[in-house]
Amino acid sequence: MPLIPQTVREQVTNQIRNDLLSGRFPAGTMLREIELAARFGVSRGPVRDAFIQLSHEGYLAYQANRGVMVRHPPDPRDREFITELRLKIETYVIERGFEDKNEEKINSVELALERLKEACDSGEASQVAIRDIEFHQKILLACGGDDLVPTWRQLCSRMLLTYTRLGDYSQAYKEHVAIFEPFRDGDMKKTIAAIQANIK
Amino acid sequence: MPLIPQTVREQVTNQIRNDLLSGRFPAGTMLREIELAARFGVSRGPVRDAFIQLSHEGYLAYQANRGVMVRHPPDPRDREFITELRLKIETYVIERGFEDKNEEKINSVELALERLKEACDSGEASQVAIRDIEFHQKILLACGGDDLVPTWRQLCSRMLLTYTRLGDYSQAYKEHVAIFEPFRDGDMKKTIAAIQANIK
DNA sequence: AGAATGTATAATGTTAACAATAATTAGACT
DNA sequence: AGTCTAATTATTGTTAACATTATACATTCT
Numbered sequence: 188m189p190l191i192p193q194t195v196r197e198q199v200t201n202q203i204r205n206d207l208l209s210g211r212f213p214a215g216t217m218l219r220e221i222e223l224a225a226r227f228g229v230s231r232g233p234v235r236d237a238f239i240q241l242s243h244e245g246y247l248a249y250q251a252n253r254g255v256m257v258r259h260p261p262d263p264r265d266r267e268f269i270t271e272l273r274l275k276i277e278t279y280v281i282e283r284g285f286e287d288k289n290e291e292k293i294n295s296v297e298l299a300l301e302r303l304k305e306a307c308d309s310g311e312a313s314q315v316a317i318r319d320i321e322f323h324q325k326i327l328l329a330c331g332g333d334d335l336v337p338t339w340r341q342l343c344s345r346m347l348l349t350y351t352r353l354g355d356y357s358q359a360y361k362e363h364v365a366i367f368e369p370f371r372d373g374d375m376k377k378t379i380a381a382i383q384a385n386i387k
Numbered sequence: 388m389p390l391i392p393q394t395v396r397e398q399v400t401n402q403i404r405n406d407l408l409s410g411r412f413p414a415g416t417m418l419r420e421i422e423l424a425a426r427f428g429v430s431r432g433p434v435r436d437a438f439i440q441l442s443h444e445g446y447l448a449y450q451a452n453r454g455v456m457v458r459h460p461p462d463p464r465d466r467e468f469i470t471e472l473r474l475k476i477e478t479y480v481i482e483r484g485f486e487d488k489n490e491e492k493i494n495s496v497e498l499a500l501e502r503l504k505e506a507c508d509s510g511e512a513s514q515v516a517i518r519d520i521e522f523h524q525k526i527l528l529a530c531g532g533d534d535l536v537p538t539w540r541q542l543c544s545r546m547l548l549t550y551t552r553l554g555d556y557s558q559a560y561k562e563h564v565a566i567f568e569p570f571r572d573g574d575m576k577k578t579i580a581a582i583q584a585n586i587k
Numbered sequence: 588a589g590a591a592t593g594t595a596t597a598a599t600g601t602t603a604a605c606a607a608t609a610a611t612t613a614g615a616c617t
Numbered sequence: 618a619g620t621c622t623a624a625t626t627a628t629t630g631t632t633a634a635c636a637t638t639a640t641a642c643a644t645t646c647t
Contacts, residue, residue: 194451194452194599194600194601195600195601196600196601197451219627219628219629220628220629221627221628221629229601229602230601230602230603231602231603231629232432232600232601232602232603233600233601233602235436235629235630236435236436236439236600239436239439239440239443240439240443243439243440243443243444243537244443245537245538251394251397251608251629251630252394252607252608252609252628252629252630253608253609253610253628253629254628254629261534262534264483265483265534265535268479269535272472272475272476272538275472276472279468283464283465334461334462334465334545335465335469337443337445337541338445338472338538338541338542341537341538341541342538345534394629394630394631395630395631396630396631419597419598419599420598420599421597421598421599429631429632430631430632430633431599431632431633432630432631432632432633433630433631433632435599435600451599451600451638452598452599452600452637452638452639453598453599453638453639453640454598454599
């Protein structure tokens with residue numbers, strides 16, 4: 188599917204991230220370069236790169252000469268604060284760049300929405316989580332928020348480790364349709380309100 | 388000096404970060420793995436790792452098969468917002484974990500303060516910037532804010548690319564003394580107020 | 588002249604071997 | 618039995634060679 192062929196590193200990173208979100212690697216697990224390299228049929232190099240990247244995304248904790256450990260989800264006490272920060276960033280970016288968006292960018296958001304729908308239909312929680320984030324990211328990028336995306340992503344990522352909107356993925360999908368429609372039609376206030384309702 | 392010997396990757400990362408903050412690599416510059424590897428007398432591996440890491444810290448922009456480019460400082464319009472987020476995180480962490488700190492952690496903050504003083508005396512802006520951030524980080528860690536430090540760091544890092552409190556480093560040092568003293572003496576409100584005055 | 592194509596070059600991506608470090612185990616000593 | 622030490626093993630850190638990709642340049646065709 189990808190027009191731009193992914194590098195091995197990207198594929199490995201995506202696969203490990205998916206496994207983390209699926210709960211395949213419980214918190215506290217030590218991840219071994221050799222083990223994962225063997226599973227993916229690649230050398231340790233790209234796996235190593237993925238470890239560094241995922242450490243910075245907040246999923247893994249890196250210790251020199253000792254490897255990486257799967258981090259625990261954020262402390263419950265912190266989750267509300269992190270959500271607040273996340274919402275603050277999304278709101279700021281949208282308010283600042285709502286007019287920057289063009290047809291091409293709106294299409295990319297719509298594409299992300301379709302992918303989210305597929306994920307919801309499949310019923311796989313990890314896929315829903317990944318597509319959910321992707322949808323929001325596309326909106327931020329459409330509003331010229333490239334600069335803040337890495338920080339925003341870091342905030343979201345670890346929160347996903349507790350992503351358990353069990354079952355009701357059709358509701359999740361509807362919430363995102365409610366975001367997309369005013370976004371497409373140029374109603375900034377409704378867009379932000381819908382995002383607020385979705386995240387909280 | 389380091390009791391824990393650093394890996395080559397850490398040394399390379401620190402050196403490149405220092406060069407970035409010194410303005411040695413202007414925004415837009417493409418960094419070459421081979422060139423830097425040759426300069427440091429190491430192989431491309433650790434340099435590559437450093438590139439990935441510094442990309443996630445916000446200094447560099449990574450493009451597959453094309454290498455890394457030095458990013459521009461944040462848009463002036465965004466700087467106020469980023470500062471607000473940064474302050475929000477510091478305040479939250481301190482309010483949440485002010486009582487967690489023990490003597491050992493207070494000492495590590497004091498050590499960071501001494502290093503900041505040395506940097507201020509030396510007059511090198513990049514060193515002041517690095518030690519400044521280190522001081523704040525030690526405070527956050529002393530208050531058990533490990534979870535939020537990576538995000539916080541990302542927000543600070545790129546802001547540093549415009550760090551130009553030219554000349555008056557003695558003032559910068561004083562501001563940090565004004566943070567440390569109430570911190571050591573257990574006055575949370577004064578600590579936060581001093582941080583606010585320092586960052587704004 | 589200008590566009591398209593093919594080739595050469597230089598960079599990153601990937602691999603596998605080797606080095607250094609940390610964890611484990613076995614054994615000697617008290 | 619317990620504990621310290623030494624050898625072993627497993628794992629990460631680093632390197633250098635090779636593969637692949639992107640860019641620059643020359644060449645050919647219209």
